Amino acid sequence: MSALAPAEACAVTKPSHGASLPAPPRGSRLRAVPGGRSRGDVIATALARWIGPDTARAVVRTFSDRVLGMRPDEIRPEDVPRLLDALRPMLRTLLGQGPAEHVLAELEEALR
């Protein structure tokens, strides 16, 4: 059996939102302060509990890129709902509708 691919190589398909959205402007005001965590890190940490840390980081990175056109550490508060919407089908499939909504609601609350 194959070894797990490194997170950098983990592919994600079918984002639920269009991938052709224009990238928002990137500015230093969006970056995490030293010692702080980016919103991408928060989401990846939450997902890691279910799908493992490597795949969670890859999922956040890929969906951030395709749906928002930005890196996980550039996610702004107003981007969070779109990213969580894009993650919804994955969580619904693997955890079921109810638990998926709970996980997403918790994430939305944590990122508010």
Next chain:
Amino acid sequence: MSTRYGRLAAIPVAGAAAVAALAAVTGREHELWFTTQLVAQSLATAGCLVAAAAFERRDFMFRAWILSAVSFLLPVVNKLTTGPHGDWLLGPGGRALQVGYILAVNVAAVGSALLFVGAFFRAGLALTGSRVEDALDVAAVLVVGLGLGVPTLLRDGADALVAGGASQAFFDAVSVAGDIVCFVLVAPLFRIARQFRGGALQWPWGLLAASNLCWLFYDAAATGARVAHSGALRAVSEVVLALASLCALSAALAHRQVVAESRSARTPAGPPSVTR
């Protein structure tokens, strides 16, 4: 958290050890195998139904677990119908019924395995790996799946032709064919489990992969026992059957546990510190 899942994963090992111990203590009687099969597959059926109940009807995984439950329930019904000395020969039913029954069992098993692999892709994820890893997967499937399954299938098929119809060999042949397909799905199931490594979902997928792998070994041991009239091989096949069934039970309980935990999950991180 992992301790809880580790306990679930110990169920198949403990169950198989119990069957082996029973065989050593009580002898290798039809009644013993009838009972152990009935218990193991009934537990697997119940486990799959419990896992399905953790989901809503519209959930994808609900269908996967229901189909898995059907694949274990049908053999249980058959055993209850035929008793300890019967096998895939449903009483006075016609040959079409018998053939349809065994086909239904295998279609349910294959369909269930397909849904578990499909869930990963439906979630928007994709298997990753280097060319070397892909080649190793193919090699493993060819060596174990075809190397073990095809000779068993050929032997069962030949015996079925000699017996001329709905013989035990015919049912074994259909079963082996279904299990070979299931085994082809073992590689992606294991790869999915590995991609979930470190997450709770690695347990249901990993245990399901182990269950499907065990079924192929069961086929080889059962056919070997039939051909060689070997009581020892029969005992091995029954231990492996218990292992396969109880791996499915553990996978189902693990998935139910994952769903239960996700219903009450708290995101620990809190608001990130960002400059505005």
